[in-house]
Amino acid sequence: MLSCKEVTELVSQSIERRLSLREMLRLRMHLFVCTACSRFTRQMKFLHAAARAYARRGISAARQWVLSTAARERIRVVIRRER
Amino acid sequence: MAESTSAERWLDDHGDALFGFAFMRLRDRETSEDLVQETLLAAWRSRESFAATSSERTWLIGILKHKLADHWRRSARQPSDNLNADADDDLIEKTFDMEKGGPWRVSPSAWASPEAALEQEQFWRILIDCVAALPPAQAQAFSLCEFDGLKGEEACKAMQVASTNLWVMLHRARLRLRQCLENNWFGREPKG
Numbered sequence: 001m002l003s004c005k006e007v008t009e010l011v012s013q014s015i016e017r018r019l020s021l022r023e024m025l026r027l028r029m030h031l032f033v034c035t036a037c038s039r040f041t042r043q044m045k046f047l048h049a050a051a052r053a054y055a056r057r058g059i060s061a062a063r064q065w066v067l068s069t070a071a072r073e074r075i076r077v078v079i080r081r082e083r
Numbered sequence: 084m085a086e087s088t089s090a091e092r093w094l095d096d097h098g099d100a101l102f103g104f105a106f107m108r109l110r111d112r113e114t115s116e117d118l119v120q121e122t123l124l125a126a127w128r129s130r131e132s133f134a135a136t137s138s139e140r141t142w143l144i145g146i147l148k149h150k151l152a153d154h155w156r157r158s159a160r161q162p163s164d165n166l167n168a169d170a171d172d173d174l175i176e177k178t179f180d181m182e183k184g185g186p187w188r189v190s191p192s193a194w195a196s197p198e199a200a201l202e203q204e205q206f207w208r209i210l211i212d213c214v215a216a217l218p219p220a221q222a223q224a225f226s227l228c229e230f231d232g233l234k235g236e237e238a239c240k241a242m243q244v245a246s247t248n249l250w251v252m253l254h255r256a257r258l259r260l261r262q263c264l265e266n267n268w269f270g271r272e273p274k275g
Contacts, residue, residue, distance in 0.1 A: 003185030005175065012254040016228065016235040017246075036190035043261055046197045050210060051229035053201055065106040066099040071116040075098070078120055079090045082127060 002030045007037045011044055090127040097140050098123075101147050108151060108226050110215035118154060122147045148231065152241045155223045174255055178262075191261065194269040206268055213263035221256035224249055 002010070007030050010023055019027065031038050067075075101122055105115035125146050126133075133142050179185045200206040214222055220242075227238040228249075239249050 003179070004187050005179040005181070005185035008258065009250070009254050012257050013250050016250065016253065036187045039191040039193060040261070043191060043194060043197075043264075044257060046194070047257065047260060047264070048229060050197075050201060051225075052232065054207055054210065055230040055232065065103045067102045067116065067119065068112075071102075071112075071119075072094065072098060075094055075116070075120045075123065076091060079094060079123060079127065082090070082124060 002026050004030075004034065004037055007031070007034070008040055011037070011041050015044070015048055089130070090123055093123055093126060093139065093143060097143050100140060101143060104144060104147060105151065107211060108230065109154075110211065114154065118147060118150045121150050125150070155219075155241075156243065158219060174258060178258055192265060192270065194265070197269070200268060209267045210260075210264065213260050213267065216263065217256050217259055221252050221259070224252040225256040225260070228253060 007027060010019060010027050013019065014027075031041060098119060101119045102115055105118045106112065109115050109118075122143060126143055129146075133139070175181065178188060180188050214225060217225065223242060224238065227233045227241055228235070233241065235246055235249060239246050242249065244252075
């Protein structure tokens, strides 16, 4: 039986790579009986979806993160010097 | 159109977007500003390579992504920041009882209506703060794979690490983020 630590490793890896059949079976067996790891698995799916959603709307969500006037002018000077 | 004005126009039209993109990943004003500047200069020098088939912003963001990768590579070489995943064993030991074979020390709690969190501005801020609080290499790994949607191999190439190393970093990043979100969002008493 996989330990909870090993299960969290496999769950994490399943986001980047396809698990082998054997890994999948062992994972399922553990999740079937372990509430904590089942929660962890759902939370990782949520985190994945949240990160993607954030990246999609990232630029508009970051609207309060704008260049300061000072930085903008500094960059403008550098650009002018370049031409 | 006077071509000589376009770099300045990019600054006016896309400066904030570029800054926001960098700042979301770095949470560091000064470095983000530097990267915007580097991006605009690089764009200006390679203006011939701009294909009218893509939008200006997409093109500029593409250049910025390269600048970000360069930045991360540089900072990963600094000794204070370790790409060596094993130096972070504390986290595993704190999370799992390794003497008993690796069960959770404290079980994850049930998260109430996580989907509703996505509608709230405050949640995003906490998520980004949690990412920014990660050890730098883990933050980079997470950012490349989850925000930028890079495939495993691409992220390995960008970070110059083996895939097993990347998986270890991502696993740790996710354990930390899970805990951070639970502490700062899902564990809170509902307000109002």
